[in-house]
Amino acid sequence: MAETITSRARGAASTRAAASPLSRWHYVVALALGALNTLSFAPTPHGGWLELAIFAVLYAWLLRTGGWKSAALTGGAFGFGNLVTGVWWLYVSMHHYGEMAAPLAGAALILFSLYLALYPALSAGLWSLCAGHASSAARDDRPFSPSWYGAFAFASAWALGEWLRGTVFTGFPWLASGYAQMDGPFSGFAAIGGVYAVGWVLALTAALVVQSAYACLARSRSRRVALLPVCVALLLVAAGMLLSRVSWTRPNDAPLRVRILQGNVKQEMKFDEAGVRAALDLYERMITARAADLIVTPETAIPLLPQQFPETFARTLRTFADTTGSSLLLGTFGATVTPEGRFTDETNSFFGVTPNARQLYRYDKHHLVPFGEFVPLGFHWFVRLMNIPLGDLARGAPVQKAFTVRNETIDVDICYEDIFGEEIARRLREAATPAGILVNASNLAWFGNTIALDQHLQMARMRTLETGRPLVAATNTGMTAVIDAQGRVTARLQPFTTGQIETQVQGMTGRTPYITVGNDLVLAASLVLLALGFVFGSRRARR
Structure with missing residues (x-):
């Protein structure tokens, strides 16, 4: 040259x-x-x-x-x-x-x-x-x-x-x-x-x-x-x-009616007993307010294991789903139950409730946050300097079963998993039926009212361009938003407010080159x- x-x-x-x-x-x-x-x-x-x-x-x-x-x-x-x-x-x-x-x-x-x-x-x-x-x-x-x-x-x-x-x-x-x-x-x-x-x-x-x-x-x-x-x-x-x-990509079937909830629960009270009770009451009211094809809550909206849910809360959600035909995605914690009844291997999870189906859908977060969700070898002393609960969680499999709502398949990820585009592309590439809609649930309250909220939304927008699919982002304090398959934010809630987005989301089918080659x-x-x-x-x- x-x-x-x-x-x-x-x-x-x-x-x-x-x-x-x-x-x-x-x-x-x-x-x-x-x-x-x-x-x-x-x-x-x-x-x-x-x-x-x-x-x-x-x-x-x-x-x-x-x-x-x-x-x-x-x-x-x-x-x-x-x-x-x-x-x-x-x-x-x-x-x-x-x-x-x-x-x-x-x-x-x-x-x-x-x-x-x-x-x-x-x-x-x-x-x-x-x-x-x-x-x-x-x-x-x-x-x-x-x-x-x-x-x-x-x-x-x-x-x-x-x-x-x-x-x-x-x-x-x-x-x-x-x-x-x-x-x-x-x-x-x-x-x-x-x-x-x-x-x-x-x-x-x-x-x-x-x-x-x-x-x-x-x-x-x-x-x-x-x-x-x-x-x-x-x-x-x-x-x-x-x-x-x-x-x-191209549209797949009819769009879904989606409701995305933002509870705006303060981080400093999220894991207190009073805060947990308040979250149970808040999300029970928000979930059962109106029917929708899909209702999505933020990450760890209910900071309990499903086995610890009050019976009235669990029954109310099940009855609402069955009678209205609404599917629910609920952010909470998961665990393995031993024969002795002990809980081990806690996970950051999403549980899905499908109308008239007794079995719960479950997604366990795979890509954990160092120091926040798992402790790297030799750094336990560092975590002990902070007051962050559940700092050493188990991780889910890299590719897990998708959630199905009516005829649409939903790909779920939690928190900053959506900044790893290759992992999302891999799930779409290896799935028997690739998802048509991406759902991310986060709790960015850890970072206050900072540029982290805008930056995370920007990265979520990039995932829609890479995959040619819309993304629904449900967060505790913001940015809760809906992004179409062209990366445009079509709906968004103001940060640090309690509210919901109610909209239609069009699922997509087909592959971008990035899905194929990563x-x-x-x-x-x-x-x-x-x-x-x-x-x-x-x-x-x-x-």
């Missing part, structure tokens, strides 16, 4: 870099740029365009580095700035609700953000090794010159780093770059390769824009060298917009491109 900057311009840049090594301000700027990138995500409207500009600046800033070490530090600084400002609401969870001392909660947030920043650091370092830069000490002080190798290596290394962050140690893909593109130019690629593919296209486009800009600044004599990268970038923008108009497409492409960049880019650098 052709270089985009002349040897004379590159040599001058190398001389300047050798004379002026990177200062600490280079990394401070990278950190500030990462913090600015948090504004690309919800609740900022159309933040995808802002993110594209920020990634272009990030790539240009990486070009100033002279080797993989300085590149990794730059990427790590960017990642830390983005993540510590983007997930600060974890402090609210640990300190305000978990009752952890403020200094310890603040330190835990910083340490966790530093850990998460290792992944963008890895991406930047890997990019530097695969972008055609020699690894010898003699060349380690020379800045990168943008090239086709470098652009594709940047996109591939970035996508691979984000995938690793969403996978290693159960994963934490919050603030993956593709989410900010929900209302941006690249959301159409979600149905092709998921959120990581969206991030891949974002990074490639930003790098190509910078490549053209550098060629223009170097006054390249070849118009093709200067214009071709930006033309490809514009084609990617146009392709993303056109793909967002493609319907990969993350395999973007991972395979990234690994191949990184390998090619490492081999051919290194040869070019030696020449």
